[in-house]
Amino acid sequence: xxxxxxxxxxxxxxxxxxxxxxxxxxxxxxxxxxxxxxxxxxxxxxxxxxxxxxxxxxxxxxxxxxxxxxxxxxxxxxxxxxxxxxxxxxxxxxxxxxxxxxxxxxxxxxxxxxxxxxxxxxxxxxxxxxxxxxxxxxxxxxxxxxxxxxxxxxxxxxxxxxxxxxxxxxxxxxxxxxxxxxxxxxxxxxxxxxxxxxxxxxxxxxxxxxxxxxxxxxxxxxxxxxxxxxxxxxxxxxxxxxxxxxxxxxxxxxxxxxxxxxxxxxxxxxxxxxxxxxxxxxxxxxxxxxxxxxxxxxxxxxxxxxxxxxxxxxxxxxxxxxxxxxxxxxxxxxxxxxxxxxxxxxxxxxxxxxxxxxxxxxxxxxxxxxxxxxxxxxxxxxxxxxxxxxxxxxxxxxxxxxxxxxxxxxxxxxxxxxxxxxxxxxxxxxxxxxxxxxxxxxxxx
Numbered sequence: 032x033x034x035x036x037x038x039x040x041x042x043x044x045x046x047x048x049x050x051x052x053x054x055x056x057x058x059x060x061x062x063x064x065x066x067x068x069x070x071x072x073x074x075x076x077x078x079x080x081x082x083x084x085x086x087x088x089x090x091x092x093x094x095x096x097x098x099x100x101x102x103x104x105x106x107x108x109x110x111x112x113x114x115x116x117x118x119x120x121x122x123x124x125x126x127x128x129x130x131x132x133x134x135x136x137x138x139x140x141x142x143x144x145x146x147x148x149x150x151x152x153x154x155x156x157x158x159x160x161x162x163x164x165x166x167x168x169x170x171x172x173x174x175x176x177x178x179x180x181x182x183x184x185x186x187x188x189x190x191x192x193x194x195x196x197x198x199x200x201x202x203x204x205x206x207x208x209x210x211x212x213x214x215x216x217x218x219x220x221x222x223x224x225x226x227x228x229x230x231x232x233x234x235x236x237x238x239x240x241x242x243x244x245x246x247x248x249x250x251x252x253x254x255x256x257x258x259x260x261x262x263x264x265x266x267x268x269x270x271x272x273x274x275x276x277x278x279x280x281x282x283x284x285x286x287x288x289x290x291x292x293x294x295x296x297x298x299x300x301x302x303x304x305x306x307x308x309x310x311x312x313x314x315x316x317x318x319x320x321x322x323x324x325x326x327x328x329x330x331x332x333x334x335x336x337x338x339x340x341x342x343x344x345x346x347x348x349x350x351x352x353x354x355x356x357x358x359x360x361x362x363x364x365x366x367x368x369x370x371x372x373x374x375x376x377x378x379x380x381x382x383x384x385x386x387x388x389x390x391x392x393x394x395x396x397x398x399x400x401x402x403x404x405x406x407x408x409x410x411x412x413x414x415x416x417x418x419x420x421x422x423x424x425x426x427x428x429x430x431x432x433x434x435x436x437x438x439x440x441x442x443x444x445x446x447x448x449x450x451x452x453x454x455x456x457x458x459x460x461x462x463x464x465x466x467x468x469x470x471x472x473x474x475x476x
Contacts, residue, residue, distance in 0.1 A: 060166075061433060062290040063456050064234075064242045065114075065449075066277060067173075068270050069107060070250035070415065072258070072299025073098035073425040075267065082268040085275040086429060089292060093431030094438040094472040098422075100445045101298050103373050104335055105415050105424040107250070108174045110297035110446060115156045115243065117450035117464030119374040124153040124381040125175050127332060131383050134339040139310075139328045145189075148179040153381070157450045158182060158241055160459045166240035169233045172226045173243040184237050186229035188245075190214040199232050200225070219251035220269060227273040231280040238286060240457060244277065246270055250300070253413035257302035258423065287432070291456050294429040295449060300413040301423040304394055307360050308401030309336045316354055327351060329389075331397035334416030334424075338387035343378070351387045359406050360395035362418075364388075373418065390418060436474045444469065 073096070075081065089095075101110045102119040108128045109120050116123050129144035130151050152175055158168045162181035169184040170176055177187065186196040192211045200206040205228050214222065223246045230244045249266045256262045274294065281290050309329035313319050318327040318340075325347060327340040340347055348366055355364045365388040367377040376384040391397055396414035401407060417424055426446060434456055447466030454461035455468040 059289045060240055061456055061458065062238070062240050062242075062281075062286055063293065063453050064277065064281065064290060065244065065293045065295065065453065066274055067111060067114075067243075067245045068249060068267075068274075068294065068296050068427070069245065069247045070253055070298060070300045070413075071267070071270075071296035071427050072423055073427050074299065074423060075259075075263070076427045078264075082264065083271040085271045085278065086294060089274075089278075089294060089429050089431035090439075092437060093292075093429065093435040094441055095430070096428040096441050096443060098425040098443045099295065099428040099449075100443060101419045101424055101426050102446065103375060103419050104332065105298040105417060105419050105421075106332060107297050110426075111173065111245070112152055112156075112175045114295060114297070114446050114449040115158060115453070116152065116154050117157070117447050117454075117461060117466040118154055119447060119465060121371065121374050121376045121380065122154055122465070124376055124383050125151060126337065126376075126383050126385075127330065128174070131330065131337070131339075134328075134382065135341050135343075135386075137323075137326050137341065140330060140339055142330065146177065148176050151175050151177075155461075156181065157453045157457075157459070157461055158243065160454060160461050161241045161457055164457075164459045166457060166459065167237060168241045168243075169230075169237065169239035170243040171230045171233070172222075172245040172247070174245065176243075184233045184239060186226065186233070196229050196232055199236070200228060203228075203232075220248045220266070223248045223270070223273060227276050230277055234277070234280045234286070235284045238284060241453070246273055253300040255412060257411040257413045258300045259302070289433050291430065291432045291434050293449065293453070294427065294431075295446070296426040298415045299421075299423045299425055300415050301393060301417065301421070302411050303333075303396040303414045304409060304411055305360055305396070306398035306400060306407050306409045307331075307336075307391055307395055308405055308407070309338070309355070309389060309397055310399075311401055311403070311405055312354055312358070313338075327386075329397070330385075331399050332416045333396045333398075333414035334391050334418075336389045336391075336397040337385035338389065340386045343386040348386055355387075355389050360392050362390040362392045365390070391416075393417065393421070430469070430472055434474050436472050438472050441469075441472060 102113045129142040130146040134140040159181035171186045172188040330337045370388040451468040
């Protein structure tokens with residue numbers, strides 16, 4: 032179904048045709064490069080005219096999934112954590128892009144992204160296992176990984192003026208001190224280009240056994256403009272070039288014959304035209320403000336909203352559920368026990384878990400921006416966070432290079448299988464997990 036325009040030429044240039052056989056190379060350690068293309072939906076990859084020759088070459092040389100199922104919630108940090116831990120949110124406890132703080136108080140909660148991994152992620156990860164086994168690990172713009180002990184080399188999403196890789200890029204003329212001081216001011220595409228150059232620097236100088244790399248440009252542009260338009264397609268072409276740069280860096284470093292490339296995403300995206308203001312309903316119900324005796328606040332997250340109540344009881348939760356049930360734009364209102372069936376943790380497991388979970392209908396998104404109405408029309412934009420059964424929320428998965436069989440398309444699977452597959456390729460133990468290695472695509476060499 033794919034038109035591999037230029038794929039054979041790209042595969043030859045990158046040397047992928049011989050990269051899946053490392054048998055007989057004594058003393059050479061297997062390496063894994065994981066590249067996450069944020070918000071790259073499986074449906075987009077099925078477009079036969081997608082301008083992505085590098086991705087197509089990797090697919091042609093290896094194996095790729097019809098789709099990969101994300102965990103709930105279908106947002107960035109929870110799913111990146113699932114892919115490197117092998118468990119869903121009911122065990123790793125990451126529910127938003129950071130740590131929920133000040134929940135169940137008289138004032139509104141907030142999300143704190145600058146949280147150490149040891150405090151945020153409740154389980155070990157595959158990079159922890161690799162580091163413990165004496166392997167070299169690296170991350171560039173990965174998430175839920177701040178100050179992680181299991182990372183050897185890093186270039187964080189926030190950048191660090193004193194970081195060794197940042198210093199390398201400044202010496203090379205790629206970055207200036209002013210760039211680092213105002214790192215979030217330019218476009219996401221500019222930052223993604225820097226992230227790619229940081230990964231290239233680490234690969235060529237330090238030859239990591241495990242590299243985790245995350246690009247955000249597609250998510251950024253689709254949040255602004257919606258899903259399935261030329262802005263997103265053009266951004267995919269830009270990201271395809273960034274993947275090519277990384278593969279070429281591995282080749283130049285001499286590591287191509289023993290390197291596996293895993294190209295993944297964390298969720299898809301869908302267009303929305305209406306915003307929902309969950310906190311407005313709570314305020315109108317007398318659950319916010321100085322007069323409220325048992326305050327409740329919502330954290331809006333696009334396709335879902337988390338409701339935290341100061342002192343939730345079975346009766347108060349039932350009342351909250353009745354408040355939102357049947358409202359326009361609301362798909363489902365779930366108690367903790369009901370949400371747990373879809374992989375969410377409960378408040379008895381972690382304080383991060385909400386007292387009520389609300390899902391939005393397709394075309395609607397929970398937002399912090401309101402105009403005094405629960406439902407308001409909005410300019411087309413993009414959102415995710417909808418149930419992981421939604422086709423547009425499903426992810427991409429491509430495996431190519433050393434140790435990967437040329438299987439072509441494989442059946443859909445859960446993204447918790449990525450971590451044990453990485454562990455299997457690196458020959459490190461990863462126990463007490465929910466996922467399983469994708470044995471059907473592994474050659475055993």
